[in-house]
Amino acid sequence: MTLQMPLVAAISLTLLLTSMSRQCTAQEFIWGTATSSYQIEGAWDVDGKGMSIWDEFVRRNGTTIKDNSTGDIACRSYEKYKEDVQLLKQLGVNGYRFSISWPRVLPNGTLAGGINEKGIQYYVNLVDELLANGIQPMATLYHWDLPLTLQNEFEGWESEQIIPHFVDYAKLMFEKLGDKVKWWITFNEPWVFNVVGNGEGRHAPGKKELKTTLYIVGHNLLRAHAKAYRIYEKDFKPRRAKLASRSMAPTSCRRTRPANWTRKPLRDGVHVWLVLRPGVLRRLPEEMKTRIGNKSAAAGLPKSRLPEFTADEKAELKGSSDFFGLNYYTSSIAEHKILSNDGGYYDDQDLVSSLDPSWPGSGSIWLKVTPFGIREGIKWLSERYDNPPLWSRRTEFLTMTGPPVTNTGLTSTESTSATLRRPRTSSSAT
Numbered sequence: 001m002t003l004q005m006p007l008v009a010a011i012s013l014t015l016l017l018t019s020m021s022r023q024c025t026a027q028e029f030i031w032g033t034a035t036s037s038y039q040i041e042g043a044w045d046v047d048g049k050g051m052s053i054w055d056e057f058v059r060r061n062g063t064t065i066k067d068n069s070t071g072d073i074a075c076r077s078y079e080k081y082k083e084d085v086q087l088l089k090q091l092g093v094n095g096y097r098f099s100i101s102w103p104r105v106l107p108n109g110t111l112a113g114g115i116n117e118k119g120i121q122y123y124v125n126l127v128d129e130l131l132a133n134g135i136q137p138m139a140t141l142y143h144w145d146l147p148l149t150l151q152n153e154f155e156g157w158e159s160e161q162i163i164p165h166f167v168d169y170a171k172l173m174f175e176k177l178g179d180k181v182k183w184w185i186t187f188n189e190p191w192v193f194n195v196v197g198n199g200e201g202r203h204a205p206g207k208k209e210l211k212t213t214l215y216i217v218g219h220n221l222l223r224a225h226a227k228a229y230r231i232y233e234k235d236f237k238p239r240r241a242k243l244a245s246r247s248m249a250p251t252s253c254r255r256t257r258p259a260n261w262t263r264k265p266l267r268d269g270v271h272v273w274l275v276l277r278p279g280v281l282r283r284l285p286e287e288m289k290t291r292i293g294n295k296s297a298a299a300g301l302p303k304s305r306l307p308e309f310t311a312d313e314k315a316e317l318k319g320s321s322d323f324f325g326l327n328y329y330t331s332s333i334a335e336h337k338i339l340s341n342d343g344g345y346y347d348d349q350d351l352v353s354s355l356d357p358s359w360p361g362s363g364s365i366w367l368k369v370t371p372f373g374i375r376e377g378i379k380w381l382s383e384r385y386d387n388p389p390l391w392s393r394r395t396e397f398l399t400m401t402g403p404p405v406t407n408t409g410l411t412s413t414e415s416t417s418a419t420l421r422r423p424r425t426s427s428s429a430t
C-alpha cells in the first residue's frame with residue numbers, strides 16, 4: 001500500500017523584504033513546494049539504504065498505522081525524481097525544499113559504517129536536475145528518519161552520543177552539496193518529532209514519556225544543531241561565500257493565540273522554549289526554567305527535569321542560525337491555568353488550549369483555517385525577540401490543506417508554504 005500524499009497541495013513562496021513595510025517585487029519571491037524523504041522517496045531498501053526509525057515504526061504489527069500503510073513505495077520519487085522536477089516546473093515554482101534521508105547516505109548512521117555512494121548520487125542528481133530547471137534547492141538534513149541503528153544502539157536523540165554522528169552527517173552533506181545548495185535547514189519541526197515521537201508515541205520512535213525524555217531530546221538536538229552550524233560557518237561559508245550566504249534554522253512555531261494574547265509563549269512549548277530561544281539568545285527562558293524547576297521540586301525530584309546548557313554550549317548556540325524558518329499551520333486559544341507538578345510537558349506549561357468552533361475546519365481535527373495567526377505570530381515573535389537575528393534572513397510559513405493519511409500521524413501534507421526574507425543589512429547573524 002502506498003501513502004497518498006497530496007504533494008501538489010504544497011506551494012511555497014519566498015519574498016525578500018526591503019523593509020518592515022514588506023515591499024517586494026515578483027522576482028524576489030521564491031515559490032516552491034516542500035517534501036520529506038520518507039514521505040516521497042520510497043525505495044526504502046534499495047541501493048544500500050539502511051533502515052530508518054520510520055521503516056521500523058510502520059512495521060510494528062498492526063498497532064501503529066491504522067491501515068498498515070508504509071512509505072516503502074510512497075511517491076517513488078527515488079526513481080522518478082526527473083519526472084517530479086518536471087511537475088515542479090509545470091507548477092511554475094522556482095524553489096523546492098526536500099529532505100535528505102540520513103540512512104540512505106550513511107546506512108548505519110555513522111561514517112565508520114561507510115558512505116553509500118549511490119545514496120549520495122541520488123541527491124546530487126536531484127539537485128542538478130533542479131538547478132538545470134531553474135529551481136532553487138533547499139535541503140533539510142533531518143526530517144525525522146533517523147537511522148534505526150542509532151535508535152537501537154543508544155536510543156537516538158535521547159543520548160548525547162548522537163551529536164558527533166549528526167555532525168559527521170551534516171558535514172558530509174555540506175561537502176557533497178554545499179556548492180550547489182544555498183539553503184540548509186538542520187531540523188524540520190523538531191517539536192513534532194520530539195513531542196509526538198518521544199512524548200506521545202504517535203510518531204517514530206513511538207515513546208510515551210512526557211516528563212523528561214523530550215526535554216533531553218530537545219537539549220541534544222539543539223547541541224547538535226549548534227555544532228553543525230559552527231562547522232558550516234567555519235568550513236563552508238567563507239569558501240563559498242557567494243553561494244552559502246545563509247544557513248540553517250530549526251523550523252516551527254505554529255500555534256498562536258488569536259485574541260488577548262499574552263506575551264507568554266506557553267503553548268509554543270518546546271517550539272519556543274527549547275528551540276527558538278536558545279538559538280537566538282543562548283539560553284532557555286527564565287520562566288521555563290523556574291516553572292519546571294519549581295514543579296520538579298514540588299514533585300520531590302532532586303533536580304529539575306530540564307537540563308541546563310554549559311557555558312560553552314550557550315556560546316556555541318548563540319546566534320546559531322542565519323535565518324529562522326517558520327512553519328505556520330493553525331492557531332489555538334491558550335488560557336492560563338495551574339496544572340499538576342508531575343504531569344510532564346503539557347502540564348509544565350500551565351495552560352489549557354482550545355479551538356474556536358467558529359473557525360473553518362480542514363481534513364485534520366486540529367487544523368482550523370486561521371490565517372490571522374500568521375500576522376499575529378510574526379508580530380509576537382518580532383516583539384518578543386526584539387530585533388532578533390532570526391528575522392534577518394527568512395521566515396517560512398506553512399498552512400495545510402487536504403486530508404490526513406492515517407490516524408497515527410504519518411504526516412502527509414506539507415502544504416502552502418510561504419517564505420519571507422529580509423535583506424542582509426539590518427542585523428548580524430552572530
Ligand SMILES: *[C@@H]1O[C@H](CO)[C@@H](O)[C@H](O)[C@H]1NC(C)=O
Pocket residue numbers: 061
Ligand atoms: C501480531 O500481534 C498479534 C497479537 O498480539 C499476534 O497474535 C501475532 O502473531 C502478531 N503477528 C506478527 C507477525 O508478529
Ligand SMILES: *[C@@H]1O[C@H](CO)[C@@H](O)[C@H](O)[C@H]1NC(C)=O
Pocket residue numbers: 061062066067068
Ligand atoms: C493491519 O495489520 C493487522 C495485523 O497484522 C491486521 O490485524 C489488520 O487487519 C490490518 N489492517 C488492515 C486495514 O489491513
Ligand SMILES: *[C@@H]1O[C@H](CO)[C@@H](O)[C@H](O)[C@H]1NC(C)=O
Pocket residue numbers: 108109110112113114149150153
Ligand atoms: C556501524 O558500522 C561500523 C563498522 O562496521 C561499526 O563499527 C559501528 O559500530 C556501527 N554502528 C552502529 C551504530 O551500528
Ligand SMILES: *[C@@H]1O[C@H](CO)[C@@H](O)[C@H](O)[C@H]1NC(C)=O
Pocket residue numbers: 259260
Ligand atoms: C481573554 O479573553 C477571554 C475570553 O474573552 C476572557 O475570559 C479573559 O478574561 C481574557 N483575558 C485577558 C487577560 O484579558
Ligand SMILES: *[C@@H]1O[C@H](CO)[C@@H](O)[C@H](O)[C@H]1NC(C)=O
Pocket residue numbers: 287290291294
Ligand atoms: C517558582 O518558585 C518561586 C519560589 O517559590 C516563586 O517565587 C516563583 O514565582 C515560581 N516561578 C514560577 C514560574 O512558578
